[in-house]
Amino acid sequence: MIQLGDPKSRAIMIVVGLGLGCCLLISICVAISVFVISLQWPGFLRLFRSSDAYLTPLPIYTPVSGGTIASPSPELKRTPTPTEHKEGGLFQGKIVFTCFIDGFDEICLLDPLSKESQRLTFDPATDFYPSLSPDSTSIVFSSRRDDRFEIYSMDLNGENQNRLTEGLGSLFAPDISPDGQMIVFTNADEGHQSIWVMKRDGGTPRPLTEGSWDDIDPTWSPDGQQIAFASNRDGSRQLYIMQADGSQPRRITQGVSQLGGRNDWSPDGRLLAFYAGPRGDRDIYVVEIQDGSVRRLTDGGDNLAPSFSPDGQWITFTSYRDGNNEIYIMRLDGSETIRLTYGSRSDWQPRWGP
Numbered sequence: 001m002i003q004l005g006d007p008k009s010r011a012i013m014i015v016v017g018l019g020l021g022c023c024l025l026i027s028i029c030v031a032i033s034v035f036v037i038s039l040q041w042p043g044f045l046r047l048f049r050s051s052d053a054y055l056t057p058l059p060i061y062t063p064v065s066g067g068t069i070a071s072p073s074p075e076l077k078r079t080p081t082p083t084e085h086k087e088g089g090l091f092q093g094k095i096v097f098t099c100f101i102d103g104f105d106e107i108c109l110l111d112p113l114s115k116e117s118q119r120l121t122f123d124p125a126t127d128f129y130p131s132l133s134p135d136s137t138s139i140v141f142s143s144r145r146d147d148r149f150e151i152y153s154m155d156l157n158g159e160n161q162n163r164l165t166e167g168l169g170s171l172f173a174p175d176i177s178p179d180g181q182m183i184v185f186t187n188a189d190e191g192h193q194s195i196w197v198m199k200r201d202g203g204t205p206r207p208l209t210e211g212s213w214d215d216i217d218p219t220w221s222p223d224g225q226q227i228a229f230a231s232n233r234d235g236s237r238q239l240y241i242m243q244a245d246g247s248q249p250r251r252i253t254q255g256v257s258q259l260g261g262r263n264d265w266s267p268d269g270r271l272l273a274f275y276a277g278p279r280g281d282r283d284i285y286v287v288e289i290q291d292g293s294v295r296r297l298t299d300g301g302d303n304l305a306p307s308f309s310p311d312g313q314w315i316t317f318t319s320y321r322d323g324n325n326e327i328y329i330m331r332l333d334g335s336e337t338i339r340l341t342y343g344s345r346s347d348w349q350p351r352w353g354p
Contacts, residue, residue, distance in 0.1 A: 093310045093354045094156075096130040096139055097318075097327055100346035107141055108347070109156070112309075112316070112329060115340050120158035127152075129173045132353025133180060140164075140174040140183060151185055151202070164202030173217045173261070176200065177244075178224040184208070186216045195229055195246070208246030217261035220244075222269045228252070230261040230274075239263060239272055239287065253287055253294065262305040262349070266312050273306035273315055284317050284334075297334035307352045316340075318348040 091112035099108035101119065105128045110117040121127045125145035132139055136156065143152045146163065149170040154161040165171055169189030176183055180200060187196045187207070193214040198205035209215045213233035220227055221241075228241050234251065237259045242249040253259065256276050263274040271286045284297045284306045301321030308315055309329070316329045322339070325346040330337045341347045 091309065091314065091329070093352055094132065094136060095307075095316055095327065095340070095350050095352050096132050097341075097347055097351070098128040098130065098349040100348075107139065107154075107158075109139075110327065110340060110350075112340055112352075117341065118158075120154065121161070128349060130349065131173075131175050131351045132156075133176045134178050134354065135180060136354045140176055142172045142174065142185075149188075151183065165198070165205065168196070168205055171196075175219050177220050178222060184218040184220060184227055186218065195227065197244075197246075208242070209249070215240075217263060219264055221265050222267055228263055228265060228272055230259060230263065237261070239274055241289065252289060252292060254292060256285070256294065258282075260304055264307045264351075266308050267310065268312060271308075273308060275304040275306060275317070280320075284315065284330075286332075297330065303328075305349050307350055309352050310354045314352075316350045316352045318350060 093112070095110040095112055097108055097110060098105050099117070099119065100106075102124075104124055105126045106119060106123075107121045107127050107130045108117050108119050120139070121141075121143075123143070123145045125143060126149075127141055127143045127145070130139050130141040138153055138155055140151060140153050142149050143163075149172060150163050151165045151171050151174045152161055152163050164183070169187040172186040172188065174183050174185040182197055183200060183202075184195060184197045187194055192212060193216050194207050194211070195209045195215045195218045196205055196207050208218075208227070209229075209231075211233060213231060214237075215229050215231045215233070218227050218229040225244055226241050227244055228239060230237050231240050231249075232238075233240075236255075236257070238254070238256060239252040239259065240249050241252055252272060253274075258278055259274060259276040260282065263272050265272060266286075270289060272289060273284065273286050275282050275284050277283050280302055281300070282302050282304050283299060284303045285294055286297065287294045297315070298317075298319075301319045303317050303319045303321070306315045306317045313332055314329045315332060316327060318325050319328050324344065325348045326339055327341040327347050327350050328337055328339050
């Protein structure tokens with residue numbers, strides 16, 4: 001038993017008190033360090049999430065679908081089991097995508113034939129929404145490296161990274177016109193999102209759409225005469241097409257529930273690929289532009305962000321079917337699914353270019 005008057009007992013109590021004090025001080029220092037690091041490195045805390053670490057992040061300003069209209073009953077294609085790439089197969093072009101590395105979204109480039117990828121950006125900031133130029137010499141993307149999301153451009157090897165915009169708003173989803181002269185993009189400002197266009201060097205930016213609704217994720221038609229985009233202007237988010245000058249917008253999809261924004265044109269201009277469904281159970285669809293008929297290509301696995309191959313025979317997309325966001329490709333009818341990326345990181349937002 002410890003006697004308070006005993007010098008040896010007092011010494012023991014002092015040592016115990018000092019130990020507890022040191023433990024408390026260390027705990028306080030660790031908590032302060034984590035807080036400071038999280039302020040300087042926003043992606044730091046994502047490393048400690050067990051279930052959400054590799055879920056596809058959503059853009060900050062992505063609106064929530066406003067309708068509860070039931071989806072149509074499109075023709076269903078069962079998602080095939082992923083197959084290994086057959087040697088001697090021919091895949092054209094490159095796939096640029098967003099890769100989550102060291103706590104940040106970065107830009108990576110993938111050769112679909114060899115499955116080899118290359119990291120292109122190394123900034124401690126969010127870089128995402130990449131898109132290849134029609135001549136496959138450069139990439140445009142959205143980055144938050146200067147506090148606000150701006151549009152940047154870089155060479156195919158990651159060199160010559162230049163900011164093209166400043167002070168327009170928070171900018172996402174840039175897409176270069178087929179003639180290489182213009183860039184269309186989403187501008188989130190003052191509580192709403194709209195479609196803007198500017199010259200390839202960032203000059204003369206101007207809005208193509210304006211309103212109290214949200215217009216997002218624009219893509220050029222193969223001939224450069226039209227722009228597809230997603231909008232909730234009529235309630236629930238659906239796909240629309242307008243002329244390149246912003247005139248004559250018309251609705252393409254009807255009553256598709258929880259439609260996502262990211263879409264792409266087939267090279268022949270006949271189809272638009274898109275994704276829809278609740279978070280965790282999204283699927284890839286194509287819609288015939290001429291008559292609005294919809295066909296589902298996947299069934300399960302949480303699939304999103306489709307993009308056509310240059311020859312129009314394949315579609316690349318992101319899928320969570322194997323427990324982590326990875327890049328896949330499949331045939332235009334949903335068959336012959338092939339996984340292209342493997343690893344613990346999250347790979348998403350693929351765009352296929354020449």
